[in-house]
Amino acid sequence: MSTAGNLQPEPQAIVACTISRDVQDFELLIDDMEREFGESWGDLSFDEATDYLDQPDSATLDLIAVAVNAQDEGDLGRIAEIIRAAKARGVKVILIADRVSPAGLHRLLRFGADDFVPYPLPEGALREAIDRLRAEPVAAASAAIVHFSPAAPPEATAHTPTFKAKGDRNGVVLPVHGLAGGTGATTFAVNLAWELATVAKTDAPRVCLLDLDFQYGSVATYLDLTRKDAVFELLSDMGAADSDTLLGAMLTYSERLHVLTAPADMLPLDIVTADDISRLIAMAQANFDFVVIDMPKTIVAWTETVLNAAHVYFATIEIDLRSAQNIMRLVRALKAETLPHEKLRYVLNRAPKFTDLSGRSRVKRMAESLDIKIEVQMPDGGTQVTQASDHGQPLSEIAAKNVLRREIQKIAKSIYDLNKAVETGKS
Secondary structure, eight states, X not given: XXXXXXXXXXXXXXXXXXXXXXXXXXXXXXXXXXXXXXXXXXXXXXXXXXXXXXXXGGGGOOEEEEEEEXXXXXXXXXXXXXXXXXXXXXXXXXXXXXXXXXXXXXXXXXXXOOXXXXXXXXXXXXXXXXXXXXXXXXXXXXXXXXXXOTTSOOGGGOOOXXXXXXXXXXXXXXXXXESSTTSOHHHHHHHHHXXXXXXXXXXXXXXXXXXXXXXXXXXXXXXXXXXXXXXXXXXXXXXXXXXXXXXXXXXXXTTTEEEEOOOSSOOOGGGSOHHHHHHHHHHHHXXXXXXXXXXXXXXXXXXXXXXXXXXXXEEEEXXXXXXXXXXXXXXXXHHHTTOOGGGEEEEEEEEOOTTOHHHHHHHHHHHXXXXXXXXEEEEOOTHHHHHHHHHTOOHHHHOTTOHHHHHHXXXXXHHHHHHHHHHHXXX
C-alpha cells in the first residue's frame, strides 16, 4: 500500500517571534516580519511567552521582537522577565516601542534588549536591526583586534578629569551636525576637539567634547574610551546635576581632551528636555574654553537650544542630491521658526582637489543654487581616516601629515586665534 499520498511537508522551524499584548496593534511589524522570515516566524502574547521559551520547540529561536506601547507601561516587570528569559537562552531581543516613556524604554533596555526600533517602523529599520545583530560576532572580533593593536592608546590614559570645577570660564560652543549619513561629522568633531586641545604647547585651552547622539554616538569608539554608567545618571537627572556631576561623568583622552561619551545603552533622544540641554551646555561653558558637540542627525526638540547657544554651528555635507535636499529642508525649517540659520557653517566632506576643475564647478553650482556659502572644504583623507578611527586615536596620532588632518588643524588654529583676539579686545 502506497503511503506517498499521506506524506506532508515538515513545518518550517520557527526562528523568530513577535511578543506583544496584541500584535494587531503593530500591523507594520507583521508586514516586516513576513517580509524578513516568511513562514518561519510566530506570534506570542505576554502570557504565552515565558512558557514557550521553556519548551524544547524554542531551541530553534534566534530572535524575538518585543512590541510594547504606552498601555504596557504598567506591565514592564513581566516584560522584563521575558527579555531575561530570552537572553538566558541566547536569543537576540529587538524592542519595538510605540509611545513608551523614556524612563520605561531605558528600563527595558537595561534588562537586556539588544536593539531598539521605534514604531511606526521607519522603512528598512527592522532589517537594519536584524543585520546589526547578525553582524555582532564579526564586529566583536574586529573590536578585539583593534583593541590589542600595538597602535592603540594605553588604557591608563582614560580617566575622570582631575581639575576642580570653578565655573571660571566662558567656553565657545561649536556643534557639529551631519546633514546626511557618512558626511564625516563625528570624524570632524573628534579631530577638531583634539586639535583645539593641543593647539598650544603651553597654556593650552581646556576643551571638552560632548557626544549628544544618545543612540548611535561613536565618539567613545573613535577615542577608544569606555562608556560610563554615570552618563545615563547625569542625563536622567539633569535638574539635580552640577558641574562636579558633569566632570564625574566625563573621561579624558591623553590627559588633554575631556569627553562626555554617549550612554552605554541606546536611549531615546527625548530623554532630555531643552532645559536639560541648556543646563548641560551652560555647565560645560563654565568649565571649558571650547565645547565641541557631536549632534545626532535627527532634528529634535532641543536642537534649537544648541543652535541658540552655538557660536558657530558646523553642518557637514557632501556634493550630492541628498545633502542639497537636506540643506533646503533645514534652512526652510529654521527660517519658518525665525531661528539663527546664519550661524550655520557648511563643511564639505571629500571636497574635490584644487586641480579637479569639474568638481570645483559642481561645488560652486551647488552653493549658488542653494544660496549658501560653503566656507570649509575638507579633502578626502583616504584610508588613514578609517584606520585612525578603528585604532581609537585622532588623525594627528596616526597620520600627522594627512591632508584632512592638516585642514582641521588650520581650522582649529583660526578658531583659537580668533577667540584669543576677542578675549584680548575685552581685557
